[in-house]
Amino acid sequence: MRAFDLPGRSPVIAENGMAATSHPLATATAISILKEGGNAVDAAVAAAATLCVVEPHMTGIGGDCFVILAEPDGAIHGLNGSGRAPAGADAAWYRDNGHTKMPQSGAHSVTVPGAVDAWSRLLAKHGTLGFDRLFADAISYAEGGFAVHGRVATDWAKAVDALGADEGGRAHCLISGKSPAHGSRFRFPALGGTLKAIAKGGAKAFYEGEVAAEIVATVQSRGGFMSEADLAAVEAEWVTPISTSYGGHDVLEIPPSGQGITALILLRLMAKLETGKLEPGSAMRRHLEIEAGRLAYSVRDHLVSDPATMTRTPDELLSDRFIDALAAQVSRDKRNPSITIPDMPRASTIYLTVVDKDHRAVSFINSVYASFGAKLVTLKSGVALQNRGGCFTIEEGHPNELRGGKRPMHTIIPAMALKDGKPAVSFGVMGGDYQPMGHAHVFSNLVDYGMDPQEALDHPRLFWGEDGVLEAEQGISDDVRATLSDMGHEVRAASAPHGGGQMISIDRESGFLIGASDPRKDGCALGW
Structure with missing residues (x-):
């Protein structure tokens, strides 16, 4: 038992369902889904979507996702929702062009985003609700705005210079060249529009069509190797923990x-x-x-x-x-x-966990790796792209050497x-x-x-x-x-x-x- 005359707080104890996330708005999203009758999988995906809006430096639909799901009877499922290096990427190119290590930002650090596909496959197999319902809070916060909390504001301020160097970063993640202040309202209308498209058209609306084409154009215009075929080929993998x-x-x-x-x-x-x-x-x-x-x-x-x-x-x-x-x-x-x-x-990450009334437990993590990932944000769709390629090595012969179509060693x-x-x-x-x-x-x-x-x-x-x-x-x-x-x-x-x-x-x-x-x-x- 803690000392009640010192700073701190007690654990939360309940029995009908519980959620714990890194942001109160996301926790509230998860609880609302559980109270409506959704299960822990539904609630986790909904909370993750909200976090992509209210903690944009930590996570996003341009990032990756990993999940462990324990069913009430003890059945265990693991999901590796990490994206791969573009098929055209190769460590030899980096060595030949004067790099001594993998770039940690920019187009050459971007790997294919795996999160949205992972969410889709997780829901299809174990959820009860669709993106249209689960994205409702995230879309509302993106369009109407949300209050910037203290830790978010502190971290966001550290990324101003890098965001300011990118056209999409300036347009969507800064206000007159500055990060939002603690307690201020911030909106992500472009990201809200992209979430609406995914809510209506499913993961395909992200990995094919206009959004995918813009992601590829953004990366290729800066010398990166990603193609629309790379995005269309994304497939989260069910694994045994x-x-x-x-x-x-x-x-x-x-x-x-x-x-x-x-x-x-x-x-x-x-x-x-x-x-x-x-x-x-x-x-x-x-x-x-x-x-x-x-x-x-x-x-x-x-x-x-x-x-x-x-x-x-x-x-x-x-x-x-x-x-x-x-x-x-x-x-x-x-x-x-x-x-x-x-x-x-x-690096920067969000982690959340949800347990429902049946004791179905979801351990869920989503990330763009560094703060605002690669510091590249698509101008129309507002997608911050991850820099997970920075986890590769270009050391010849190393098990984690960059190769096209390969997953990097992953931290989340x-x-x-x-x-x-x-x-x-x-x-x-x-x-x-x-x-x-x-x-x-x-x-x-x-x-x-x-x-x-x-x-x-x-x-x-x-x-x-x-x-x-x-x-x-x-x-x-x-x-x-x-x-x-x-x-x-x-x-x-x-x-x-x-x-x-x-x-x-x-x-x-x-x-x-x-x-x-x-x-x-x-x-x-x-x-x-």
Whole structure:
């Protein structure tokens, strides 16, 4: 139980349905769908559409989507809704034209958007309502306007220069060259028109016809390789989640091309190192989690890619032999300088989760990768295109080397935990590369330390920056920072919070749903 005389909030407890998203308007959208009789799948897609309007720097119909769905009987479905590189793209072209790494913005960072196709396939198989109903709130906010919330306004302001350099960005995402102020009204009429077209004509209205032609023209006019055939060929893939056991639960992640395998490797290492037996805020827990994380991320960036080009299977990467070899590199006394991690770009994402009255649980994540993606916005249709191609490498022979028609190693990952074969915890932590560390740390808070979902999300976080220096949030004490420094870690104050997350746990004994939303974002959990 939290201290009620300190800042914070209690988890939300209800039984007829619950939603937790990174924005209150999206949570309200999801609840309205549930109250009308829609199921958790319907509510999740509706909330995602609203978020594409009210958190446009984080997500959009020009991005990608991943989903884990747990049905009431325990049946599990995974959906990889990530787009592929244009068929005409090739790493050799980048090397031949003087690039030493993949561009992180602009036309050459754009991959085909997979989200709308993923939404369509998810609804066709498991939903009960169509885009016409589910997009109603999103269209209303795009046309009539919405209030810009605090975290959104803060993040938006950081993208002004990049948006201002793009004609579509200036037209649709800025007001007289400036980002919208906190509490001001903002409208996206062009995006609203595109959402209306999809609501009427389905995903085909996005991947074929005028919208598709404009997306392609926008990319090609800046030297990119995307074609209308690339868009027409988009197909989200149903996949079987991968898992590991931790704290009496089976923790599920989407398999590669996503980085969910990284979270599972990290949880296996934490179990091996017995981090859950340490004090929750101790320097030793932080040290071991960070060292395990550095190993897990190193594995990711050497081996994880589109599964067609991986040289190791998920089973091999989660095997006792491999985990033991990784754990042997961890010293309990000091930082291991021989562990190397790659560049760690920061990115923007939304995560939401919905559980309905039947305990159907949806873990759902959608993203344009960096803030406003590639910083390219189509002038007529108002679609911000993602820069997910920045996750490829152009290193010759690397499993994640850019090739036409290939999916990049992907950072967005939903998670689900089962107890006795039934959905028990639907959760995710946003924040680009931070996500695997977030999954492991937050889930450990829940099952190792008995924190409720809100406490588990609130707990202070530690992660390394782009230069490898550990960035400590304000809640991490000076004593812990000093001890970590003595162990050989460089530590500084975090310049921004690490990620953000949502969680809903299902109490089978009482029938109640217990929800939480991360204070690092504007969102909330609601139920009834």
